[in-house]
Amino acid sequence: MQIRTLQLRNYRNYERAVIRFAPGMNILTGLNAQGKTNLLESLVYLSLTRSHRLNDDQQLIRSGCEAARISCAYEDGIERKIEAVIHKGGKTLLVNGQPVHRSSEFIGLLNVVLFAPDDLGLFTDAPRERRRLMNQEIAKISPAYLKAVSRYQNLLRERNIHLKRYEPNETYLDTLDEQMIMESIQIISARREFIRSLNEEMGRLYRELSDSEDVAGLEYLSVIGPEEDPEESLRSRYRENRQKDVENHVTGIGVHREDLLFTLNGQNITLTGSQGQKRMCMLSFKMALLAYIQQKTGRQAVLLLDDVFSELDQNRQRKLVQMIRGTQCLITATEIPPLLKNSGAEEYTIISGTVSARQKGIQ
Numbered sequence: 001m002q003i004r005t006l007q008l009r010n011y012r013n014y015e016r017a018v019i020r021f022a023p024g025m026n027i028l029t030g031l032n033a034q035g036k037t038n039l040l041e042s043l044v045y046l047s048l049t050r051s052h053r054l055n056d057d058q059q060l061i062r063s064g065c066e067a068a069r070i071s072c073a074y075e076d077g078i079e080r081k082i083e084a085v086i087h088k089g090g091k092t093l094l095v096n097g098q099p100v101h102r103s104s105e106f107i108g109l110l111n112v113v114l115f116a117p118d119d120l121g122l123f124t125d126a127p128r129e130r131r132r133l134m135n136q137e138i139a140k141i142s143p144a145y146l147k148a149v150s151r152y153q154n155l156l157r158e159r160n161i162h163l164k165r166y167e168p169n170e171t172y173l174d175t176l177d178e179q180m181i182m183e184s185i186q187i188i189s190a191r192r193e194f195i196r197s198l199n200e201e202m203g204r205l206y207r208e209l210s211d212s213e214d215v216a217g218l219e220y221l222s223v224i225g226p227e228e229d230p231e232e233s234l235r236s237r238y239r240e241n242r243q244k245d246v247e248n249h250v251t252g253i254g255v256h257r258e259d260l261l262f263t264l265n266g267q268n269i270t271l272t273g274s275q276g277q278k279r280m281c282m283l284s285f286k287m288a289l290l291a292y293i294q295q296k297t298g299r300q301a302v303l304l305l306d307d308v309f310s311e312l313d314q315n316r317q318r319k320l321v322q323m324i325r326g327t328q329c330l331i332t333a334t335e336i337p338p339l340l341k342n343s344g345a346e347e348y349t350i351i352s353g354t355v356s357a358r359q360k361g362i363q
């Protein structure tokens with residue numbers, strides 16, 4: 001997948017911008033608060049129909065304006081143009097100029113993987129954030145998964161409303177449980193596969209990037225054990241918890257309470273890892289995501305690296321550069337990393353929401 005052009009209109013601190021990207025490495029430099037992260041965020045928005053930084057879309061509209069527009073033309077076997085118009089009442093998504101009514105038909109058309117310093121917060125965030133990440137990434141490659149999660153959430157909402165009643169109807173709860181179990185089977189199977197496949201790749205990438213024998217990985221903290229058959233186990237889990245749920249007026253177990261653990265040598269990395277180890281762990285996770293997307297879809301996602309180079313030592317920078325060769329990537333930094341000087345990368349400068357290309361047509 002190759003991004004050709006990005007157009008921004010009244011988005012964040014961009015009034016109007018048209019940026020043409022090169023197939024390989026694109027380096028965007030600018031001082032603090034000029035719009036580097038905003039630019040990458042606009043591509044994340046098109047990929048997920050939400051920002052990675054905030055839940056309120058209204059903040060994306062340039063102050064004093066009515067609506068923001070993000071448009072991207074890219075090649076993915078065919079040339080396509082996708083757009084998001086964010087207005088006061090919500091958003092409109094368009095593919096080749098035609099409105100799309102379901103976000104499941106839009107999410108993942110453009111597939112980007114972002115790595116930003118803020119990502120390290122994910123280790124200590126509430127489980128909800130890690131679930132969100134897992135859901136997001138699986139949804140980008142599987143619209144069926146997105147639909148299963150959305151049906152599950154509707155059933156869960158219904159079950160919780162019902163549990164608030166003075167005397168919940170047990171037969172109705174049985175029906176809801178069965179439906180939730182059916183959705184959960186799909187969800188668990190996709191999450192198991194996601195974690196299995198990332199885990200393998202991540203271990204290899206961590207060793208390569210950090211030149212160490214440490215083993216980085218992921219552990220799936222599921223509502224059922226790793227070897228258990230989902231249908232039977234979920235049925236008994238729901239049965240065992242029914243009384244408690246009725247007393248607490250809320251559904252206490254299920255895929256909505258699952259978590260993802262980042263590990264280093266089998267230990268929770270939050271408890272034992274150094275800052276540098278955590279950074280490498282997250283970087284290898286993100287690089288493993290690229291490999292996962294490639295493996296599942298046969299397509300290469302675009303890599304977005306926000307202010308990452310300055311945090312890595314020379315050796316790691318060099319390894320990362322080797323690793324991303326052949327992948328289209330957008331790299332932001334306050335100044336060009338010395339290692340990338342004269343590397344043939346396309347260079348851009350961002351000043352107060354104005355982007356200008358510094359060197360053209362190379363790579």
Ligand SMILES: Nc1ncnc2c1ncn2[C@@H]1O[C@H](COP(=O)(O)OP(=O)(O)OP(=O)(O)O)[C@@H](O)[C@H]1O
Nearest residue numbers: 012013032033034035036037038059060061062063
């Ligand atoms: N809705 C908005 N309307 C106008 N300006 C906005 C809006 N949202 C954010 N900004 C401006 O965008 C700028 C921040 O941009 P961004 O986060 O992309 O900076 P950056 O170049 O990544 O900086 P740093 O190097 O510090 O990370 C701020 O000046 C902020 O005021």
Ligand SMILES: [Mg+2]
Nearest residue numbers: 036037038307
């Ligand atoms: Mg930034």
